Amino acid sequence: MQKKVLILFLVGILFCTFTITGCGQLGADNEKTSNAEEITIADEQVPLANTSVKVLEPSASGETVYKGTNVAVDASNTSQGYVMVKYSGKNQKIKIQITKSSGTTYTYNLNARNAYEVFPLTEGNGSYTLKVFENLSGTKYSQAFSKDINVKLKNQYLPFLYPNQYVNFTANSTTVKKGIEVTKSTTDDLKKVELIYNYTVDALTYDTAKAASVQSGYLPDVDAVLASKKGICFDYASVMATMLRSQNIPCKLVVGYTGNVYHAWINVYTPESGWIDGMIFFDGQKWQLMDPTFASSGKKSESIMKYIGNASNYTAKYAY
Known part of the structure; x- marks a missing residue:
């Protein structure tokens, strides 16, 4: 099979409004007390992620x-x-x-x-x-x-095939069943990525009210997101990661920054391409630039596509 260009699979929305206080690690900025047994831990920030296939649980x-x-x-x-x-x-x-x-x-x-x-x-x-x-x-x-x-x-792929807090599903999840339905026409992994991407762009819209009110510690409920047909970038990334993992396609939910804004997206692995680690969009003929949340909310405008096409706009920090 022809070797594909390595690409980064991005999911998210630029217009997040959360204050950055340090995600998930202790640092010099964290307050400490004089008691040596006490330690200060900042709350996690909210990032603005075939029927014969066995779902790993x-x-x-x-x-x-x-x-x-x-x-x-x-x-x-x-x-x-x-x-x-x-x-x-x-x-x-x-x-x-x-x-x-x-x-x-x-x-x-x-x-x-x-x-x-x-x-x-x-x-x-x-x-x-x-x-x-x-x-x-x-x-x-x-x-x-x-x-x-x-x-x-x-x-090396197993951590990105099982569910966890950020990509939480079971074999009976509605989102898993939807992934099976969306990809039933093919056994090719890259085609499945394309179909899941297109479905997500078409099915979900960005939830501005949720983005304005979501609290620290929020975790996506993929079935609830799918039922409501809207979400923030964390939800987009989690829904897509659920569909891909349940199809045994390794997928990282990545949290980092776009500019100075906290952000979530995904990376995908296929045997013919390796880890897809450049930004892509499928235009029906070839893979180019991609960010499903931007594509969905920005309606693939020239300015949006130009922004997500610049890898320097994204900095990965954690992979789940």
């Missing part, structure tokens, strides 16, 4: 479990690219931090109680440190648990 099999006070970490499936964490205490605000040695720190809210939540290991093979923090007050947290975990993936 995570499980806490119990083969490898690390326990602390009120905390259980099931690391049975690190080779599949994820860990699962359960908190059974009474604290209402729990943070999870996952850091690969010398890598980026990813911070998540742990929302469930007495039930496992899945967290991806997105930075490849190596040693990761997982920490659990309990809230003291405001943005002050105390470390409740820490564990170093060695990860050797069965393949």
Whole structure:
């Protein structure tokens, strides 16, 4: 099959209005108290993401479990690219931090109680440190648990095939079924990418009211987004990532910046193209520039297409 040009698959909207306070990692700007056991963690920002195919779903099999006070970490499936964490205490605000040695720190809210939540290991093979923090007050947290975990993936794509907090689905999700319906005419991965892109552009509109009111800690509900037919860029990226992952097409939900604005988009992998990491748009004959949210909300205007065609306008920070 002819080698395609590597391309970045972008999803999002430019006109976000959120203040940047540091997404998911501790920094010099974060307030600290004099108590050495207390630590300050900024809330996550909201980024403005064939019926025979087996949908991968995570499980806490119990083969490898690390326990602390009120905390259980099931690391049975690190080779599949994820860990699962359960908190059974009474604290209402729990943070999870996952850091690969010398890598980026990813911070998540742990929302469930007495039930496992899945967290991806997105930075490849190596040693990761997982920490659990309990809230003291405001943005002050105390470390409740820490564990170093060695990860050797069965393949590099697995973290981007399973669901997680940001791309949350099951085999029975309406969005998964819609992805099957949209792509039923082909078994070719690039054609599926095209069909899912076109469907998303046509089906969804940008939700300006939601963008103005959405709160820190927001996570997309892909089925609700699909039912309402509108969303912010985080929703666009999550819907598309759900459809692609459930078709066994590796897909990264990427969070970063467009200019100074927090933003979300996706990267896609196909065997013939590798990771698609340049901006593209399918015009019916060839892949050129692409940003489905811009294309949908901006109606493919010349100015919008020119903006998304400039890679320097985008800076990736996290991949989920």
